[in-house]
Amino acid sequence: MKELELNISKVLLDSITLDEFENIIYQEFYVNQITSNNFIYNVITINYRNENWKKELERLIYESWDNTKYLAYLIRNYCLKIIENDDSKFIFNIVDKLSDLNRKYDYEYKTLMQFYRFDGELDLILSGYGSYPIEKLIINIKAFAKQYFNTYNLDTDINLLLNLEEDLNKTDNQIKKLNTEKIQFNFLKKEKTNNKWFLFWKRNKTEGN
Known part of the structure; x- marks a missing residue:
């Protein structure tokens, strides 16, 4: 078996x-x-x-499978969706699902807590109080998703997977690259579990304006 x-x-x-x-x-x-x-x-x-x-x-x-093994697999699948998709609304919806898992598991695992923090930072940015731009948040989310996905395999300790911590050093080159690229975002409407709605503005300015 x-x-x-x-x-x-x-x-x-x-x-x-x-x-x-x-x-x-x-x-x-x-x-x-x-x-x-x-x-x-x-x-x-x-x-x-x-x-x-x-x-x-x-x-x-x-x-x-036991509960934690399946949870690690589920996070892996969500991370793959984040890695493969560049649509901001889709990415933030996935982060929201992972944030919901964090609440479901009573804030027990560091990996889920990291996505919960990303979700919280998005709320701050959309409210005008973010500590950094929305572009950097997406870069950090994708970097952490890749970190988890690359760590995951059948032999990896489940406790390690569920308690992965963000390696911000790996995002430095990606953030620098972001400054030279034009990134388009769609309007984002994000529903929270407490029924609050946030609207994410679309950038319409062209270079030089």
Whole structure:
């Protein structure tokens, strides 16, 4: 069972291909157990040609992983979304979800606390009291997401992943690069859990104005 869970982890993390995973689970060793083992039955009977196969597999693994292991995996997926997307509204919505997780887990983990701080800094910036520009906040969010994503693997200690601290030194070159680039932002409307709404202005000025 442990080997099967390991291979499920690998295919969810794209460490092995879906074809490789199917070659594993359709082996006689697992097929012979589908009538006696519900977990194996559920894994094998997923339609892996359906676009929702990964979500179905995640639901199964959620039931077998302990809470902290699944939380570390969930944060990893959110970080990947941040890394792959440049839309400010999308990024801040993800940060808001991570901030909600921090409250759910009673402010216990440093990794979630860091995203909670990012969320708090966004509130200050939108209210006119931020300690630095919105551009730098996005740079810092992306840098921390990359730091977590690059740290995450199947052998990484879960406690380390859930208590990662921001390495601001890694953002220096990115912040300098930002000064030479034109960054466009969309209007941002951000809903908080306490029903407050914030509006993020769009930059319309051209260089030289």
